[in-house]
Amino acid sequence: MAMKRIDPEDWGKELTVGEVARRSGVAVSALHFYETRGLIRSHRNRGNQRRYPREVLRRVAVIKVAQRVGVPLASIKAALDSLPDGRSPTAADWARLSRIWRDELDARIGQLQRLRDQLDGCIGCGCLSIKACRLRNPWDELAEHGPGAHLLEP
Amino acid sequence: MAMKRIDPEDWGKELTVGEVARRSGVAVSALHFYETRGLIRSHRNRGNQRRYPREVLRRVAVIKVAQRVGVPLASIKAALDSLPDGRSPTAADWARLSRIWRDELDARIGQLQRLRDQLDGCIGCGCLSIKACRLRNPWDELAEHGPGAHLLEP
DNA sequence: GTAGAACCTCAACTTAAGTTGAGGTCAACG
């Protein structure tokens, strides 16, 4: 089968770090940084400049979304490292990452919602200042079960 | 009117930094740190040791909750600074802070929920890897509206 | 063929929110 012709000025070209930066909205310094952290890779041209396959744009997009979810770079790296080695990642590969992070996100949303409910309770009952409130609420002044925060933990 | 008698061994006593740490679940070093940042205050006994009024426990509890909401210490300080100067804070004072932070929390939950929905969409459509998906979704490889992240912003 | 933009490395700086350690004082118990 004949391959589709690809314009070498466009799809066929590798990207410079500046191009990746412009197209991904990430600073050049951040791209360098990601590379030191092993989240992305590049090869060098004869003049020692980085050249990226277009795939890097998707990786960077994924990194950015995962960061928005609140995943630290180290974990993002671990996730990206779990992608297949030889072949390019498939839809299913990316979907697996998405699903993991979606679950994390869900957990975080749940935590924050519980916290919000507690805050609502406190606003309603005038707590934070009313002693009676100590009996049933997390803003307790007395750590009744030893040191550490218990009641506020989800 | 006769004041209620208070046992000086208990309610009447000021707290040492260690006691505050134990009762609030916050490390001594963190209490010192909060003090340098102006979030709490103490006075010193003849031996230059910190002594805290019991009120500090509520402040620390508030600080911890606000941190869970995601409020940075600097903003927490600003909020605490807005408490009345002369008198002790009332229920309404604390409730005002709670409400502000509740709203912030709500906003953050909303952001994360929108992000989750996008992630759900991506999982559903197999995006992150399917080119067609670029048309309608934020994982776009092409920053079509110039540098920076646009589509993912809430 | 040269100017200027873009690139390179490496070290140091940044912010947040603390922690850790050194070196020294204070207090409470027996």
Add this chain to the structure above:
DNA sequence: CGTTGACCTCAACTTAAGTTGAGGTTCTAC
């Protein structure tokens, strides 16, 4: 009165995620 534990200050270190700058090279366009 001595020792042990709690406390003091101050400086330096920590982690995350980068940014900034110096000093030097390469690429591109005229």
